[in-house]
Amino acid sequence: MAKVLLVLYPDPVNGYPVFPKDYARDTVPALTDYPNGQTLPTPEAIDFTPGELLGSVSGELGLRSYLEAAGHELVVISDKDGVDSDFDRELVDADVIISQPFWPAYLTPERIEKAKNLKIAITAGIGSDHVDLNAANEHGITVAEVTYSNSLAVAEHTVMQVLVLVRDFVRQHRIAVEGGWNIADAVERSYDLEGMDVGIFAAGRIGRAVIERLAPFGVHLHYTDRFRLPAEYEEKYNLVFHENIQELVKNIDVLTVHAPLTEETAGLLDGELLSTMRRGAYIVNPARGAIADRDAIVRALESGQLAGYAGDVWAPQPAPADHPWRSMPNNAMTTHTSGTSLPAQAKYAAGTREILEDFFSGRPLRPEYLIVEGGAYAGTGAHSYAKQAEPAEAQ
Ligand code: NAD
Secondary structure, eight states: OOEEEEEOBOOOTTOOOOTTTTSSOSOOOOOOBOTTSOBOOOOSOOSSOTTSOOSBGGGGGGOHHHHHHTTOEEEEEOOOSSTTSHHHHHGGGOSEEEEBTTBOOOBOHHHHHHOTTOOEEEESSSOOTTBOHHHHHHTTOEEEEOTTTTHHHHHHHHHHHHHHHHHTHHHHHHHHHTTOOOHHHHHTTOOOOTTOEEEEEOOSHHHHHHHHHHGGGTOEEEEEOSSOOOHHHHHHTTOEEOSSHHHHHHTOSEEEEOOOOOTTTTTOBOHHHHHTSOTTEEEEEOSOGGGBOHHHHHHHHHHTSEEEEEESOOSSSSOOTTOGGGTSTTEEEOOSOTTOSHHHHHHHHHHHHHHHHHHHHTOOOOGGGEEEETTEEOHHHHHHTOTTOOOOOOO
16 A cells, blocks of 8 residues: 655635536547647546546545555645645655645655655656756656646647737736726837747747747747757748757747756846847746746846746745735736646646556556656656756657
């Protein structure tokens, strides 16, 4: 019998909704494959209806009946920060820890040291930077995530935020709901995306989906990544490749950020880099808050060097009420929601169950779900996270 510790965000303040009567829609589209041909998660069964709220405490990622029928113990908590948290108390004898990036249970080296039984840390979603991967490697802990599960959801959110910033939607909406009609005020910062240079930092699953969704807007597309994309893909989207982010940002009006948070990317969007961008550039960062220097972003917005900043990722999470990104000028921030739409929850809940089924049966996990295993980067981790990965074909 294993103890599975599941850390989820709190339920809605007005209580957990009843399906379907409390939901906006009765169904979500049924999908089978991702654009690269990878199949959606294939667990033996699921015990939820896609479209239900699964990522909050009462949703339990739909895992309780499966785990309990198999004789395992499931502990679901929300309180995750500080030494007196439920997380610190419960992790000491947990075999499996599952956490979502939206409400990350930070698995620091100290916590990994205390979690003597821990064998696998599963990210229900994508992005395992809340786990200290070096410590996981030292302790031989497997780290897996549900690769691709919410990449397209994030790409949609990215496109939305690019348009919201460039067209200056937030100001115009506020004027509408407040009863105003001053068109001149409403359009003083409103531009068209058409014809702009848009740069994609990291053309992985999300970055490429953003490229494909933005191309019809008549923009000029640029990108950089550790791995250059195939020539036919570059030709199809008329992509300009830049050797590094320093070259990329000089040549664009809009930057979107889709690299994992690693030692190489932490703090990369700093004051020096921002100063080399065109005045009035926009940044949309749905990757990780810590890729940007918090105060440099605020200063660049205040000076007008940046015309807008959006994204949904913060450092730390949840962000404190007085985090300056909540109040800085011309921001269109959301809380970390892009990858946890109701359909995305269904995908990563099913993927988490697939990983658990394989793990408990002793079957190998899908390579694309692996970040580290047996003390080394593996699968997607070897491609997207490892500092010194060998050049390889884009995945
Ligand atoms: P992916 O693994 O498909 O792509 C990551 C890409 O980053 C790869 O192409 C890799 O080569 C590139 N890369 C890594 N380090 C780089 C560096 N130093 N310089 C240039 N390129 C580098 O992953 P994905 O599905 O596209 O997701 C990307 C990231 O987005 C995740 O790691 C996660 O942090 C974030 N994410 C956020 C949300 C959200 O809800 N906001 C959801 C999913 C993922």
